Amino acid sequence: MILHFIYDSLDFKSSVILIFVLLILVDIIENKNPPNFPPGPWPVPFLGTIFTKMDFKTMNKLTEVYGKIFSVRVGSQKMVIASGYKIVNEALIRQSDTFADRPDLPLFNKTFNAIGVALSNGYPWHMHRKFTVSHLKTFGDGKQSLEFGIQQECVYLCDAFKAEKGPFNPLFITNGAASNIVACLILGHRFEYHDENYQNILRLDTECFKLTGYTRAQLYNVCPRLFDYLPGPHQTIFENYRKIKCFLSGEVRKHREDWDPSNPRDYVDNYLAEIKKKESDPEAGFNIDGLVVTCLDLIEAGTETVTTTLRWGLLYMIKFPEIQEKVQEEIDRVIGQSRQPCFADKVNMPYTHAVIHEIQRFGNVLPLGFPKRATKDTTLGGYFIPKGTSITTNLSSVLHDPEEWETPNTFNPKHFLDEHGQFRKKSAFLPFSAGKRACLGEQLARMELFMFFTSLLQQFSLSKSPDEEPSLDGEIWFTYAPAPYRICVSPR
Structure with a gap:
């Protein structure tokens, strides 16, 4: 009534x-929020903290207001942000098993379908990670065959630099070099820097990294069913990834046509063999779709971050010529000009080694890492974190933690040198993240960065373009990348 x-x-x-x-x-x-849940900005009904930008600079500002652990809400999904070395170390190392899953991220799941390595969970993730680690050990990490491949690519890289007749943007060439190492590893061959089809694939992928950092693209995670019918950067991301996966599917198809199980040439061949082995275990997820997505995982993890780090390195060398000169002095003393650098030279080159580490620290390429999800109820930094809660570790806050670095906001290679000028490790150096979800290709990336960087500085002196002053302020994509700049190179 x-x-x-x-x-x-x-x-x-x-x-x-x-x-x-x-x-x-x-x-x-x-x-x-449950009792003792991390505080955070007041959410808007239905939308959450939609007007809070999800970039590392905003997260750093919110840390000053709410502390080193706070929460935001994307739509109805709660996300905890952990900042500072002590808290991030607790999450990634001490509670590695607890924060081992990936959350549901519609913007990425539209393409990756929660399969492969980067975005899968549970048994399929465990099996794919185990298989990929085994492949990297067999075909690469620290093996002479991979090092020889990187040395060959160094020759192509330096030749491309030498061919430039004036100021040029190094993005195109460095992207090609970094991607070729991964291409050889997974596809068995490299691509010429002027291969238009492949360069277009790289441009599409770079555009995805750029657009993913846009707030308008991240709105897709709030209400994917609505935004499926609306224009915006998310549609460009989906179309780009569709074209990239089509390209990779073509490469897989070529491999299947002349595949010899007794003579595996690369990752694709090994994966095809694993599909056969796992026919009785479909839950493991080894199938053609899984192969295509895993190839995309490896290409993205091994190309964009290395390229961006190398671009930061070249930028710092033209901005700090006195550091460039010290690196070249060490190269001349240890390697000389009569042979190529090799990875074993690293132990005898503490200053160069320290400079590369400082490039990674100060460059801050992956400032927020990639979100994870709590597999059970837990506590972090004294706060209650319910099972299923997403957590983002603010790696930028670790790499610039004033409690861990003498001059956190200054480019300073001495961060990695002891009083005797020898290289020293720092526990707060986490550019590759840490724990069970740390970058699988960390060792490969270390090899590439050292050999690309030393090869370029062995052969060239770098300087800025006479008509521009490049900025040290980067652009916030999904990664943190240098603003476009040009360099001049002169043979040494």
Whole structure:
């Protein structure tokens, strides 16, 4: 009777207002934080903290307000942000098993479908990670065959630099060099820097990294069903990835046509063999779709971050010529000009080794890492974190933690040198993240960065373009990349 009376008493406008108020109350009740949950900005009903940018600079500012652990809400999904070395170390190392899963991220799952290595969970993730680690040990990490391949690519890289007749943007060439190492590893061959089809694939992938950092693209995670029908950068991301996966599917198809199980040439061949082995275990996820997505995982992990780090390195060398000269003095003393650098030279080149580490620290290429999800109820930094909660570790705050670095906001290779000028490790150096979700290709990336960097500085002196002053302020993509700049090179 009461409900009937209320219904009869309301006009259309009042009914709409009542329904809206009820929905707000439902949203507040459903999304109420549990006791002792990390504090954070007040969320907007239905949308969460939609007006809070999800970039590392904003996260650093929020840390000053709410502390080193706080929370935000993307739609109805709660996300905890952990900052500072002590808290991040607790999450990634001491609670590595607890924060081993990936959360549901519609913007990425649209393409990666929660398969492969980077975005899968549970048994499929465990099996794919185990298989990929085994392949890297067989075909690469620290093996002479891979080092020889990197040395060959160094020749192509230096030749491409030498062919430039004036100021040029190094993005195109460095991207080609870094991607070729991964291409050889997974596809069995490299691509010429002027291969238009392959360079277009790299451009599409770079554009995805750039657009993914846009707030408008991240809105897709709030309401994917709605945004599926709306234009925006998310549509460009999906179309780019579709073209990239089409390209990779073509490469897989070529491999299947002349595949010899007794003579595996690369990652694709090994994966095809694993598909056969796991026919009785479909839950492991080894199939052609899994192969294509895993290839995409490896290409993205091994190309964009190395390219961006190398670009930061070249930028720092032209901005700090005195550091460039010290690196070249060490190269001349240890390697000379009569042979190529090799990875074993690293132990005899503490200053160059320290400079590369400082490039990674100061460059801050992957400032927020990649989100993880709690597999069980836990506590972090004294706060309660319920099972299923997403967590983002602010790696930028670790690499610039004033409690861990003498001059955190200054480019300073001495961070990695002891009082005797010898290289020293720092526990707060986490550019590759840490724990069970740390970058699989960390050792490969270390080899590439050392050999590319030393090869270039062995052969060239680098300087800025006479008509521009490049900025040390980067652009916030999914990664943190240098703004476009040009360099001049002169043979030494």
